[in-house]
Amino acid sequence: MTENLMDHQAQLAADYWTVGNEIEDQKAPKDLPIDKIWSERKFTAKLVNPANRRKMKVIIVGTGLAGGAAAATLGEAGYHVENFCYQDSPRRAHSIAAQGGINAAKNYRNDNDSVYRLFYDTVKGGDYRARETNVYRLAEVSANIIDQCVAQGVPFAREYGGLLDTRSFGGVQVQRTFYARGQTGQQLLIGAYQALERQVAAGTVHMHTRHEMIELITVDGVAKGIVTRDMVTGKIEAWTADAVVLATGGYGNVFFLSTNAMGCNVTAGWRAHRKGAYFANPCYTQIHPTCIPVHGETQSKLTLMSESLRNDGRIWVPKRAEDCDKDPRQIPEEDRDYYLERIYPAFGNLVPRDIASRQAKNMCDEGRGVGPAVREVDPDTGAERMVRRGVYLDFSDAINRMGQKTVEAKYGNLFDMYKQITAENPYETPMRIYPAVHYTMGGVWVDYDLMTSIEGLYCTGEANFSDHGANRLGASALMQGLSDGYFVLPNTINDYLADALKREPIGQDHPEVVAAVKEATDRINTMLSINGSRTVDSIHKELGLIMWEYCGMDRREEGLKTAIAKIRELKKVFWSDVKVTGVNEDFNQTLERAGRLADFLELGELMCIDALHRRESCGGHFRGESQTEEGEALRHDDQYAYVAAWEFAGDGNKPVLHKEPLVYKAIELKQRSYK
Numbered sequence: 218m219t220e221n222l223m224d225h226q227a228q229l230a231a232d233y234w235t236v237g238n239e240i241e242d243q244k245a246p247k248d249l250p251i252d253k254i255w256s257e258r259k260f261t262a263k264l265v266n267p268a269n270r271r272k273m274k275v276i277i278v279g280t281g282l283a284g285g286a287a288a289a290t291l292g293e294a295g296y297h298v299e300n301f302c303y304q305d306s307p308r309r310a311h312s313i314a315a316q317g318g319i320n321a322a323k324n325y326r327n328d329n330d331s332v333y334r335l336f337y338d339t340v341k342g343g344d345y346r347a348r349e350t351n352v353y354r355l356a357e358v359s360a361n362i363i364d365q366c367v368a369q370g371v372p373f374a375r376e377y378g379g380l381l382d383t384r385s386f387g388g389v390q391v392q393r394t395f396y397a398r399g400q401t402g403q404q405l406l407i408g409a410y411q412a413l414e415r416q417v418a419a420g421t422v423h424m425h426t427r428h429e430m431i432e433l434i435t436v437d438g439v440a441k442g443i444v445t446r447d448m449v450t451g452k453i454e455a456w457t458a459d460a461v462v463l464a465t466g467g468y469g470n471v472f473f474l475s476t477n478a479m480g481c482n483v484t485a486g487w488r489a490h491r492k493g494a495y496f497a498n499p500c501y502t503q504i505h506p507t508c509i510p511v512h513g514e515t516q517s518k519l520t521l522m523s524e525s526l527r528n529d530g531r532i533w534v535p536k537r538a539e540d541c542d543k544d545p546r547q548i549p550e551e552d553r554d555y556y557l558e559r560i561y562p563a564f565g566n567l568v569p570r571d572i573a574s575r576q577a578k579n580m581c582d583e584g585r586g587v588g589p590a591v592r593e594v595d596p597d598t599g600a601e602r603m604v605r606r607g608v609y610l611d612f613s614d615a616i617n618r619m620g621q622k623t624v625e626a627k628y629g630n631l632f633d634m635y636k637q638i639t640a641e642n643p644y645e646t647p648m649r650i651y652p653a654v655h656y657t658m659g660g661v662w663v664d665y666d667l668m669t670s671i672e673g674l675y676c677t678g679e680a681n682f683s684d685h686g687a688n689r690l691g692a693s694a695l696m697q698g699l700s701d702g703y704f705v706l707p708n709t710i711n712d713y714l715a716d717a718l719k720r721e722p723i724g725q726d727h728p729e730v731v732a733a734v735k736e737a738t739d740r741i742n743t744m745l746s747i748n749g750s751r752t753v754d755s756i757h758k759e760l761g762l763i764m765w766e767y768c769g770m771d772r773r774e775e776g777l778k779t780a781i782a783k784i785r786e787l788k789k790v791f792w793s794d795v796k797v798t799g800v801n802e803d804f805n806q807t808l809e810r811a812g813r814l815a816d817f818l819e820l821g822e823l824m825c826i827d828a829l830h831r832r833e834s835c836g837g838h839f840r841g842e843s844q845t846e847e848g849e850a851l852r853h854d855d856q857y858a859y860v861a862a863w864e865f866a867g868d869g870n871k872p873v874l875h876k877e878p879l880v881y882k883a884i885e886l887k888q889r890s891y892k
C-alpha cells in the first residue's frame with residue numbers, strides 16, 4: 218500500500234471505525250502438525266462425568282442441521298437441552314431447502330481425494346481468508362458425517378455397485394459431493410430430526426417451537442440465558458441455562474431478495490453482538506450464480522437452481538448483443554460464447570461461485586444478457602435503465618449425451634421446479650439464470666471450540682464465521698452444520714460445562730434477567746407505538762436495494778459511503794415512521810418482521826463498514842479498486858490476511874475492529890487461479 222493510500226485508509230478509519238487490540242484463538246493446541254490438533258484438543262478438553270450431565274442445562278437456539286444435530290447429540294450424552302425454533306416444527310428449519318449435496322473426503326471415486334485435499338480446496342476456495350485449524354478439522358470429520366447419516370437411513374444416491382454415488386461441485390476437480398437427488402438438505406434434516414425426536418421422547422430435549430429468541434441474558438459478561446417471544450400468544454419469557462448455543466442460520470435476507478427462506482434473520486446473532494459477541498467478516502456474502510432471475514418489482518423471494526446443475530449444464534450468452542432477443546435454439550454454436558469455458562479452461566463451468574457470479578454480471582453489463590429486461594436505477598446518476606439480467610444454462614449437450622431419462626433421474630425435481638416458476642420447459646429450451654444472494658460466510662466470531670467472545674455462548678453452523686473464509690465452496694455448508702452439531706460442539710462444550718456446577722445458578726428474579734426481559738418488552742412496545750406511514754416490507758425492500766447496489770457483486774469506496782449514509786437515514790425512518798399493526802399478545806407477523814428488520818438495519822451498516830475497510834478483493838468480496846488487469850480479484854495478503862472481528866461499542870459509536878491474524882503453516886498463500 219502506498220503512503221497516500223495508507224493516509225487515506227487512516228482517514229476512513231477515523232470516520233467510520235476504531236481499531237482495538239489484536240485477538241487470537243486460544244483453544245487450538247499450538248505447535249502441532251495440523252493433523253494432530255483436533256485429537257489433542259479432544260484429549261485436553263475437560264470431561265463431564267455422565268452422572269453430572271443430567272444436572273446441566275444447555276439452551277440451543279435453532280433446529281436446522283447445526284442446532285438439531287447438536288441438540289440430539291447433547292441429549293444423547295445426557296445433558297438437559299432446551300431447544301428453540303421459530304417454525305412450527307424443527308423439521309421446517311431452512312436447512313430443508315438445501316438441494317445439491319454434502320462434501321466428504323471419502324475418495325470413493327479414487328480420484329486422489331483426501332482429507333488434506335478437502336482442507337486445501339476449502340482454504341483455497343475461501344480465498345485464503347479462513348482459519349487453517351478449523352478447516353482442517355472440518356475435512357477430518359467429514360467422512361464421519363456420511364457414516365452417521367447412512368446409519369440413520371439417509372437415502373443417499375448410490376452407484377451401480379451399491380456404494381454411495383458422488384458428483385462434482387464448483388471449485389474442485391474431484392467428485393466428493395454426496396447427494397440425495399436435489400433434496401439433500403431435506404433428507405439430512407429428516408435424519409437429524411429423527412435423532413432429535415428420539416431425545417424429545419426420552420425427555421432429555423425439551424422442544425419449544427414458535428419461540429423466537431429476542432434477547433441474550435449475560436451476567437458479568439457470561440452467557441446465562443435467553444429471552445423469547447411466544448409467536449402465538451406474544452408471551453415474553455426468560456430461560457436460564459449453564460450454556461447457550463446459537464445455531465440460527467445465515468443473514469442473507471438483509472438483502473431482502475435472496476434464496477433464503479423468508480424467515481431467515483440475524484436477530485439471535487445480532488442481539489448477542491450487542492451484548493459483547495464479536496461479529497466477524499460481515500461483508501463476506503455469497504452470491505450464487507445459478508438462480509432464477511428476478512422477474513418483477515413485487516417479488517419477495519428468489520429461487521436457487523442447485524449448483525449441481527453446472528456439472529452437466531453449459532453456461533453461455535450470445536456473442537453479439539443483437540442476438541440476445543432470439544430464441545436460443547436458433548443461435549448456432551459458433552455464435553455462442555461459453556464464457557466460463559473460454560476464460561477458465563481448467564475448471565470451465567465448475568469455477569467457484571464468486572467467479573461464476575461476477576462473470577455473469579460482466580456479460581450482462583456488456584449488454585449480452587438474455588431474457589426480459591428489468592428496470593434498474595443507475596446508482597451514480599439516478600437515471601432509470603432497462604437491463605437484461607440472465608445467462609443461459611443449457612442441457613442440450615447433456616441430453617444428447619446421456620438421454621433425457623438420465624438427466625431426469627439426476628435433476629428431475631430441479632427441472633420441475635424451474636418449469637413451475639418460469640412456465641418454460643428446460644428439457645427443450647435452456648434455463649435462464651442469474652446470481653442471487655445465497656449464503657453468508659461472515660457471522661458471529663468463534664474460537665476453535667466454537668465459543669464466541671462471550672464466555673458460555675457458542676455459535677454453530679451458518680450463523681458463525683468459522684470455516685469458509687471469503688467464499689464457501691458448494692456442498693460445504695451442510696458439511697459444516699453437521700460437523701459442528703454432531704462432532705465438534707459435543708466434544709468442546711464439555712470443557713466449559715465441566716465447571717458449571719461451581720458457578721452460581723441464577724433465577725428469574727436476577728436483576729440481569731429482569732433487565733433483559735424489560736429491554737425486549739420495551740423494544741416491542743416502542744415499535745408498536747410508532748404508528749407511522751411506512752410498511753415494514755417497504756423499508757426492508759429499500760434496505761435490500763441499497764445493499765445489492767453498493768455492497769453486492771462489485772463494491773467501491775464511494776458506493777459504500779453512500780450506502781452507509783442511506784442506511785443511517787433509513788434507520789431513522791424506521792424508528793420514526795414505521796407502521797407495525799396489531800398487538801403483541803397475538804400472532805403478529807408484522808411485529809416479527811419489524812423486530813428482524815431493526816436488526817438487519819444495524820447489520821447492513823456494519824457490513825458496509827467492513828466492506829469499506831477491506832480494500833482488497835477476496836472471494837465473494839470484490840472491491841472494484843482491487844483487481845488484476847484481467848479483472849480478477851486481487852488480494853493484498855500483506856495488509857488483510859486477518860479475520861475482521863467487530864465489537865459493538867454502543868448505539869451511535871463507531872464499531873471497534875479487532876484483527877485476528879490468519880497464520881498459514883500448512884498451506885502456502887497463493888493468488889487463486891482456475892485457469
Ligand SMILES: Cc1cc2nc3c(=O)[nH]c(=O)nc-3n(C[C@H](O)[C@H](O)[C@H](O)COP(=O)(O)OP(=O)(O)OC[C@H]3O[C@@H](n4cnc5c(N)ncnc54)[C@H](O)[C@@H]3O)c2cc1C
Nearest residue numbers: 279280281283303312316317318430466678679692694695
Ligand atoms: C436454496 C438453498 C440451497 C442450498 N443448498 C445447499 C447444498 O446443496 N449444500 C450445502 O452444503 N449447502 C446448501 N445451502 C446452504 C445450507 O442449506 C445452509 O447453510 C445450512 O442448511 C444452514 O444450516 P443451519 O443449521 O446453520 O441453519 P438453518 O437451517 O437456517 O436453521 C436455523 C434455525 O435457527 C432457528 N432460529 C433462527 N433465529 C432464531 C431466533 N431468533 N429464535 C429462535 N429460533 C431461531 C430457526 O428456526 C432454525 O431452526 C443451501 C442454501 C439455500 C438457501
